Amino acid sequence: MSDDHVYMSLAEGHDDGDARWAFGTGFEDPLHGISTAVPDAVDRGELAATCLELADDALVTAQRLAEWTTRAPELEEEVALANIGLDFLGQARLLYARCGQVDGSQRGEDAYAYFRDADDFRSVRLAELPNGDFAFSMARLLVFAAWRLAHFEQLATHADPVLAAIAAKGVKEMTYHRQYAAEWVVRLGDGTDKSHRRMQAGLDQVTAHLGELFAAHDARTAVLAVLRQVTEAAGLTLPDVPPTPVGHGREGDHTAHLAPLLAELQSVARAHPEATW
Amino acid sequence: MVTTLTDARRARRIAEQVPDPELPMLTLADLGVLRDVTLAADGTVVAELTPTYSGCPAMAEMRAGVAARLAQAGYEHVEVRTVLDPPWSTDWITAEGRRKLAEHGIAPPGPAPRPSAGPVPLVLSTTRRAVPCPRCGATDTEETSRFGATSCKALWRCRACREPFEYVKEI
Numbered sequence: 001m002s003d004d005h006v007y008m009s010l011a012e013g014h015d016d017g018d019a020r021w022a023f024g025t026g027f028e029d030p031l032h033g034i035s036t037a038v039p040d041a042v043d044r045g046e047l048a049a050t051c052l053e054l055a056d057d058a059l060v061t062a063q064r065l066a067e068w069t070t071r072a073p074e075l076e077e078e079v080a081l082a083n084i085g086l087d088f089l090g091q092a093r094l095l096y097a098r099c100g101q102v103d104g105s106q107r108g109e110d111a112y113a114y115f116r117d118a119d120d121f122r123s124v125r126l127a128e129l130p131n132g133d134f135a136f137s138m139a140r141l142l143v144f145a146a147w148r149l150a151h152f153e154q155l156a157t158h159a160d161p162v163l164a165a166i167a168a169k170g171v172k173e174m175t176y177h178r179q180y181a182a183e184w185v186v187r188l189g190d191g192t193d194k195s196h197r198r199m200q201a202g203l204d205q206v207t208a209h210l211g212e213l214f215a216a217h218d219a220r221t222a223v224l225a226v227l228r229q230v231t232e233a234a235g236l237t238l239p240d241v242p243p244t245p246v247g248h249g250r251e252g253d254h255t256a257h258l259a260p261l262l263a264e265l266q267s268v269a270r271a272h273p274e275a276t277w
Numbered sequence: 278m279v280t281t282l283t284d285a286r287r288a289r290r291i292a293e294q295v296p297d298p299e300l301p302m303l304t305l306a307d308l309g310v311l312r313d314v315t316l317a318a319d320g321t322v323v324a325e326l327t328p329t330y331s332g333c334p335a336m337a338e339m340r341a342g343v344a345a346r347l348a349q350a351g352y353e354h355v356e357v358r359t360v361l362d363p364p365w366s367t368d369w370i371t372a373e374g375r376r377k378l379a380e381h382g383i384a385p386p387g388p389a390p391r392p393s394a395g396p397v398p399l400v401l402s403t404t405r406r407a408v409p410c411p412r413c414g415a416t417d418t419e420e421t422s423r424f425g426a427t428s429c430k431a432l433w434r435c436r437a438c439r440e441p442f443e444y445v446k447e448i
């Protein structure tokens with residue numbers, strides 16, 4: 001036992017020793033040791049649906065954020081976006097694991113992330129849109145973090161203790177991510193003529209999707225308050241929110257952008273379906 | 278049951294000394310992620326760990342480290358459990374942990390933001406606190422990146438001594 005070497009410790013924690021090192025650590029359940037019980041008062045179907053929706057939003061967002069790696073304007077921003085993506089990925093893992101416990105399927109996180117097709121994803125359309133301009137990505141992160149933060153604040157008192165704990169942790173993370181994005185929106189909006197123009201365009205593009213977000217979870221008051229605060233500080237114009245959703249990602253009705261994103265995300269897992277990670 | 282108590286205390290001490298994979302100058306106890314170590318009736322050591330951030334990739338290594346150290350110390354049955362509630366806070370980094378961070382040139386966190394009644398307010402940068410330079414103590418410092426090599430750290434630089442430094446941000 002050579003616990004000074006992480007590799008050895010990890011390999012020894014795995015039934016197959018190091019033969020399958022590339023396929024993971026053996027600690028695959030992110031909810032390991034947490035009670036799997038579901039309180040009687042909780043509707044299992046609703047709980048599973050909520051976990052799946054929030055997990056899909058997080059997974060797709062994490063993938064888009066990871067795509068900025070090697071493409072961001074500065075190394076620091078790449079590191080920041082990758083870190084933010086990791087938090088989303090961590091949330092997705094916890095939520096998929098909880099979903100598998102309550103939806104009766106006993107599926108693990110990989111089954112949800114890697115072995116479902118676009119039609120089965122319940123993520124909102126805004127999450128899957130290509131990264132586009134950096135300004136668009138920052139506007140999207142701001143709106144998305146503000147919306148998710150408001151939802152998590154509400155879920156932190158959910159009757160299911162596992163979802164409540166995931167949400168309470170997520171509140172802290174979303175607060176940071178919202179702030180990061182807000183500062184970029186202010187910097188670009190209040191920057192040069194060119195950065196202002198591109199930031200306004202990014203914001204316009206994102207706000208067109210607010211209808212879908214509010215239909216999925218009505219955090220209108222909280223999100224619009226944040227957007228007013230940020231656009232005022234940035235000298236940007238907050239466009240009117242279109243009353244009707246542009247699409248229904250929550251019903252599996254996605255844009256053409258989700259399938260290629262998933263194809264890339266899922267390619268290795270599908271090539272090695274027996275692997276554990 | 279004196280032996281059991283002593284044994285539980287010994288197991289706790291061993292688990293407490295496991296270094297954090299990402300901040301190796303700190304033990305898991307210093308970082309405040311080791312929530313409890315108990316001995317079950319059947320002799321199994323149950324250690325409880327909480328992740329710092331949801332996406333913390335070091336969680337598996339922490340678990341492996343705790344399991345390995347305890348096994349090495351002769352505990353045959355070890356169970357490392359995850360706890361999510363309450364969520365980790367930098368307020369749980371011990372005084373000793375803060376001292377070690379500063380000694381290694383990493384600025385320790387200030388007090389974590391208190392939960393607000395009503396929606397979490399958005400604070401734009403002008404109102405953020407100044408982080409003293411862990412090298413020279415100057416407060417003429419600025420953030421260069423909100424995120425560092427790990428989720429829990431930001432990158433700062435000191436305008437007085439001109440050195441960059443890492444800072445464990447409050448959460």
Ligand SMILES: [Zn+2]
Binds near residue numbers: 412413414415435
């Ligand atoms: Zn200095």
